[in-house]
Amino acid sequence: xxxxxxxxxxxxxxxxxxxxxxxxxxxxxxxxxxxxHTDSGTGAxxxxxxxxxxxxxxxxxxxxxxxxxxxxxxxxxTSRAPTSPAMPSFA
Amino acid sequence: xxxxxxxxxVAIIGLGWTGAILANELTDQRLEVVAIxxxxxxxxxxxxxxxxxxxELRYFARLDLFQQPAQSTVTFRNNTNQTALPVRxxxxxxxxxxxxxxxxxxxxxxxxHLPSDFRMRSHLTEHYGASFIPDELSIEDWPVTxxxxxxxxxxxxxxxxxxxxxxxxNGVIQAGGNPFEGSRRREYPLPPMQMTYAPTLFAESARSxxxxxxxxxxxxxxxxxxxxxxxxxxxxxFCGFCVRFGCSNYSKASxxxxxxxxxxxxxxxxARTECEVLKVNLDRSGKRATGVTYIDSSGAEWExxxxxxxxxxxAFNNVYMMLISGIGRPYDPDTREGTVGRNYAYQTWSxxxxxxxxxxxxxxxxxGACGQTxxxxxxxxxxxxxxxxxxxxxxxxxxxxxxxxxYLPLPPDTPRWGTRWKEEAKKNYLRSFGFTAQGSSxxxxxxxxDLDPTYTDRLGRPLLRMTFDFPDNDIRMSxxxxxxxxxxxxxxxxxxxxxxxxxxxYNVVPDQSAHNTGGAIMGSDPKTSAVNRYLQSWxxxxxxxxGSSAFPQNPGYNPNGTVCALAFHAADAIIAKYLRSPGPxxxx
Numbered sequence: 001x002x003x004x005x006x007x008x009x010x011x012x013x014x015x016x017x018x019x020x021x022x023x024x025x026x027x028x029x030x031x032x033x034x035x036x037h038t039d040s041g042t043g044a045x046x047x048x049x050x051x052x053x054x055x056x057x058x059x060x061x062x063x064x065x066x067x068x069x070x071x072x073x074x075x076x077x078t079s080r081a082p083t084s085p086a087m088p089s090f091a
Numbered sequence: 092x093x094x095x096x097x098x099x100x101v102a103i104i105g106l107g108w109t110g111a112i113l114a115n116e117l118t119d120q121r122l123e124v125v126a127i128x129x130x131x132x133x134x135x136x137x138x139x140x141x142x143x144x145x146x147e148l149r150y151f152a153r154l155d156l157f158q159q160p161a162q163s164t165v166t167f168r169n170n171t172n173q174t175a176l177p178v179r180x181x182x183x184x185x186x187x188x189x190x191x192x193x194x195x196x197x198x199x200x201x202x203x204h205l206p207s208d209f210r211m212r213s214h215l216t217e218h219y220g221a222s223f224i225p226d227e228l229s230i231e232d233w234p235v236t237x238x239x240x241x242x243x244x245x246x247x248x249x250x251x252x253x254x255x256x257x258x259x260x261n262g263v264i265q266a267g268g269n270p271f272e273g274s275r276r277r278e279y280p281l282p283p284m285q286m287t288y289a290p291t292l293f294a295e296s297a298r299s300x301x302x303x304x305x306x307x308x309x310x311x312x313x314x315x316x317x318x319x320x321x322x323x324x325x326x327x328x329f330c331g332f333c334v335r336f337g338c339s340n341y342s343k344a345s346x347x348x349x350x351x352x353x354x355x356x357x358x359x360x361x362a363r364t365e366c367e368v369l370k371v372n373l374d375r376s377g378k379r380a381t382g383v384t385y386i387d388s389s390g391a392e393w394e395x396x397x398x399x400x401x402x403x404x405x406a407f408n409n410v411y412m413m414l415i416s417g418i419g420r421p422y423d424p425d426t427r428e429g430t431v432g433r434n435y436a437y438q439t440w441s442x443x444x445x446x447x448x449x450x451x452x453x454x455x456x457x458x459g460a461c462g463q464t465x466x467x468x469x470x471x472x473x474x475x476x477x478x479x480x481x482x483x484x485x486x487x488x489x490x491x492x493x494x495x496x497x498y499l500p501l502p503p504d505t506p507r508w509g510t511r512w513k514e515e516a517k518k519n520y521l522r523s524f525g526f527t528a529q530g531s532s533x534x535x536x537x538x539x540x541d542l543d544p545t546y547t548d549r550l551g552r553p554l555l556r557m558t559f560d561f562p563d564n565d566i567r568m569s570x571x572x573x574x575x576x577x578x579x580x581x582x583x584x585x586x587x588x589x590x591x592x593x594x595x596x597y598n599v600v601p602d603q604s605a606h607n608t609g610g611a612i613m614g615s616d617p618k619t620s621a622v623n624r625y626l627q628s629w630x631x632x633x634x635x636x637x638g639s640s641a642f643p644q645n646p647g648y649n650p651n652g653t654v655c656a657l658a659f660h661a662a663d664a665i666i667a668k669y670l671r672s673p674g675p676x677x678x679x
Binding site: 046047 | 320341
């Protein structure tokens with residue numbers, strides 16, 4: 001759990017930590033998340049959510065993050081915004 | 092016995108680029124459309140999951156996204172004196188499969204053919220005299236001109252979000268673009284991709300020897316983009332997993348990124364996956380299609396009646412569908428009569444690999460179509476008067492990957508294993524790159540497709556038989572172009588450069604190109620072409636056959652830009668002409 005939250009925290013804080021979970025989290029984030037969410041956690045407008053300062057990332061309760069990692073997530077589709085981009089399950 | 096289903100207006104065979112484009116256009120006309128796709132459903136997040144999408148063994152080596160030879164394959168021979176044998180493992184080319192088709196695993200190069208490519212026989216005759224065209228070649232004019240296709244090229248480029256720099260805007264040559272290209276109405280929707288080092292060096296060198304390099308047009312997006320359908324795509328991350336892979340982050344244009352989100356929402360569209368069409372059904376006259384018969388994954392047979400049938404499978408699978416359904420007269424190379432299977436063509440590659448001591452290229456920072464191209468020696472961009480061939484090639488430096496399993500450029504004298512192999516691998520992995528000539532492949536009277544007399548698929552249907560060898564003309568062309576590449580290599584002062592020339596006979600085993608063309612070519616004469624200028628079958632006018640199968644011969648470019656322009660062109664004709672007055676759109 002600490003690694004999970006650390007993984008997502010590296011998107012929100014620029015500080016380089018020597019703390020082991022933070023170091024592991026940074027590597028996991030780089031391998032699995034940065035391809036879409038980018039190194040700095042900015043995401044891509046209207047396609048990939050911004051993680052930097054995202055409430056789900058900053059919350060003390062990791063339930064939402066765990067759910068998204070396990071089950072993935074997909075944006076709603078509308079006639080004006082049909083893309084409905086999705087994140088896969090990382091389970 | 093097939094179970095008959097309720098009729099649809101349109102049945103589409105294959106849901107790749109062309110099937111998706113046509114389905115989207117025709118459902119906008121309130122037609123009821125069903126696409127029947129042999130392979131599985133695929134969408135970005137679940138099928139190209141970024142957690143395992145870059146699995147080189149699964150996708151690149153074991154060809155997970157492709158047609159499986161056990162499901163269906165082709166037989167191959169170089170000439171009619173040989174007995175064709177089945178291709179049991181894809182090598183030279185790999186046909187797509189599943190939703191998105193080859194549009195899932197392509198690299199993203201999105202070219203327009205040269206204006207002269209479309210009237211090749213007339214152009215060559217006017218410039219050099221009819222006798223200049225070698226007897227072995229069956230070059231034809233296309234029945235459409237560049238100017239007629241230009242609006243449809245434009246539509247596809249804006250649908251896909253192509254990144255590039257125009258070389259000719261409304262007749263005015265533009266700095267930084269291809270000075271040889273036909274006039275285009277407007278710029279590309281996105282600016283060119285950022286250049287990596289190898290193509291930058293290649294371009295500097297090409298310029299220094301007097302050539303005109305420009306940034307290759309790419310459907311790997313240089314920036315975020317919303318296409319005319321309102322679908323959002325992302326910026327390419329240069330991960331280097333494009334060719335043979337699906338794109339994980341919505342940045343390589345595909346039917347999934349560019350059409351399907353809108354198409355799948357429509358209540359008058361249906362996609363049936365893992366359903367393989369057995370044949371197009373014809374009525375007793377043989378002049379009208381009544382629909383298609385297909386088999387689902389449980390082995391049950393279904394008959395889908397439809398008013399219009401669109402054959403939108405991979406190039407040679409389109410030809411197969413015509414042959415197996417009895418649409419049009421099969422081509423006979425002895426009498427040179429018949430149309431279906433005629434003018435099968437391919438691509439004629441050569442290349443130069445360079446090895447440096449003092450330069451680092453980081454090949455893993457790559458994209459499927461990011462690079463630079465020289466078009467000085469493509470098509471008839473150069474004077475052939477004193478030469479002994481027709482045709483040409485685009486010369487490109489487009490490093491697509493530095494993947495760990497299969498990317499390892501080594502000088503030819505390197506051992507295959509051991510200490511020296513390790514030393515050379517370490518020394519060269521970062522310090523090498525190549526550039527290639529993608530040569531035209533001009534049709535001959537001998538090269539063709541037909542049904543194999545011996546080998547059958549798992550359902551007992553004859554396999555498609557491919558008869559192909561490189562025309563002598565194309566070998567002479569490739570040799571000349573390769574000579575023209577050498578000065579570019581020399582000007583970069585590499586430690587070593589290795590020239591890989593193309594020789595006869597064509598070998599179906601080593602990887603070359605998935606740019607198979609022809610076999611159901613478009614033309615103005617029903618005696619020598621299978622479909623008319625709208626890709627409508629001359630023989631069965633409610634059947635349209637869409638794809639590179641329609642190319643009369645193959646120019647020196649990747650085919651998909653033209654394939655999708657032809658799909659829009661066909662859709663436009665069906666809507667504007669055929670729906671108002673169903674029947675032949677070109678009088679015979």
